[in-house]
Amino acid sequence: MAEERNSMIKFEEAPPRVSEWKRFRRVFLSRGMVVFGLLVLLLLLFTAIFATWLAPYDPYRPGTADSLLQPNREHLLGTDILGRDTLSRLIYGSRTALMVGFISVGVASVIGVSLGLSAGYFGGATNVVIMRAMDALLCFPMILLALVVASVLGGGISNVIIALSIATIPGYARVTCGLTLSIRENDYIMAQRAMSSGSVRTMVRHILPNALPPLIVLGTMQLGNLILAEAGLSFLGIGIEPPGAAWGAMVNDGYKYLVWNPVLSFAPGLAIMLVVFAFNMVGDGLRDALDPRLRGLL
């Protein structure tokens, strides 16, 4: 009898503590697709960083080889009209994609999160003004807004980044505002106020950390969308200036020689798709690992 009770007590002991990091890693890596996405992103990062060493030829100098060569042993993907190696340009294009994606997400998240925090925290007129302005921005399809802004500012990659950032801000502001509205109601925020902590301090030190997980997930997914939008813009001929290499522009260049060598157009498009897919998958995995309640929302 006594033994039995002992074993029951043992049974009711708290389960062994699992470290938060271990739990995160287990959930994050539990899906094959997420692991695949992660590997693609690591490969992409590696390619972008070591492009100089990885690219077999100079991606910019025309006449490195004969123009429009079919894929062969020296030029695995053939060459474009100016005789530049397609594989080398593809490798350098990863830099453009990542740079545009990361800078735009950085700029947009800082501005969007500040706007969303202020709108949610102060409420009232501040909320109305900020959120209606965000609603107005959301009436423009992302690519269209970026297209118009970039064209007004003039070409160039930095203006594309500005344009894409503007188009991404409302998404952040909306999500942050919603999160702030619910976090604000917690007792610890009221305690913080009772201790006469300033608004900025409360927002940055106490609300923002609690809103961070969904924002990280949103950022990851936005990276994919931004790379897709950048590809669209450079496909239309806005942004990258020759001789720079961008995947969208490469798809368009190759389109003209589709009959002669479809690889010119297919390869960069496949690269875009793979990278966007990878960002979406990693975003999915982060969501499940950080905050599964967000399923269906982000």
Next chain:
Amino acid sequence: MATYIIRRLLQALVVIVIVTLLVFFIMRLLPGDPLLIYLAQNANIEAMPPEMLDTLRHQYGLDKPVMMQYLNWMENIFRGDFGESIFYHHAVGALMLERFPVTVHLGILALLTSAILGIIAGLLAAVRRGKWLDRIVTPLTYIGITIPVFWLGILLIYLFGLKLHWLPIFGYTSPLEDFWLSSRQVVMPVICLAVFGLASNARQMRSAMLEVIRQDYVRTAWSKGLSERVIILKHALKNSLIPVITLMGIGVGIIFGGSVLVETVFAIPGVGRLLVGSIFAQDYVVVQAITLVIALIILVVNLIVDISYGWFDPRIRYG
């Protein structure tokens, strides 16, 4: 409900004002004077005496305060006067009337395709969760939301146009003129425009359906001995459609955004291609007008979607 609708309409009115301000002032970001940009394409500026510039400026109302210019612009738009295209030497309103029907034709077909096929695909994937059908549909939806539409267009052109010779590879014909040719021409562009919406509808439908078939009332229906067909189509479908309807509002925006790319790939004389062409021709009057009209269409569609919620789901309380 009535107060909600009124409040929502008032909100929309505020947003409309902000949208028009944005569109108006974004053009003011252009380096230089709109008049100079206009003249630079028409005449030799250096040869023009300054008095003549002033006269012209007065004539176009550009010497008035910016707010007055904005109000004038709005007033003209209310009268249906969107200004004159510098590049096409044509009233912008007439130009848009010519181009919008093409985009709307493709857009409506794409919206219908993405709604019908997306709902069916998501429903089947949910009902047969984990079976072979789900294993095919679900990965395809992931591809659908990541594939660049312009690239998909090129792939389709290569396969169905250049290799198989099934479909014409570019152009647009009005269905009133030659229905057969028109239908063959729109197949590939419509697929491109629909694919993103189709995939996201299917994903949303699948997860909503999985949520609904766990509910008690569905179990009750099973225990009453109803057939799967009746349970899914009559009881579960209606409730799982609600989240999908939200996506319809977003879908319109995606189709207009996509039309810019798709119309470029397939050389379709729609409003997206007009916009791209005008941007390269620096024809900002046209850019301004198109941007405004598209934004307003999207705004109105989203307003309708928001309001129709209550009709689709009476449980929704409007706070």
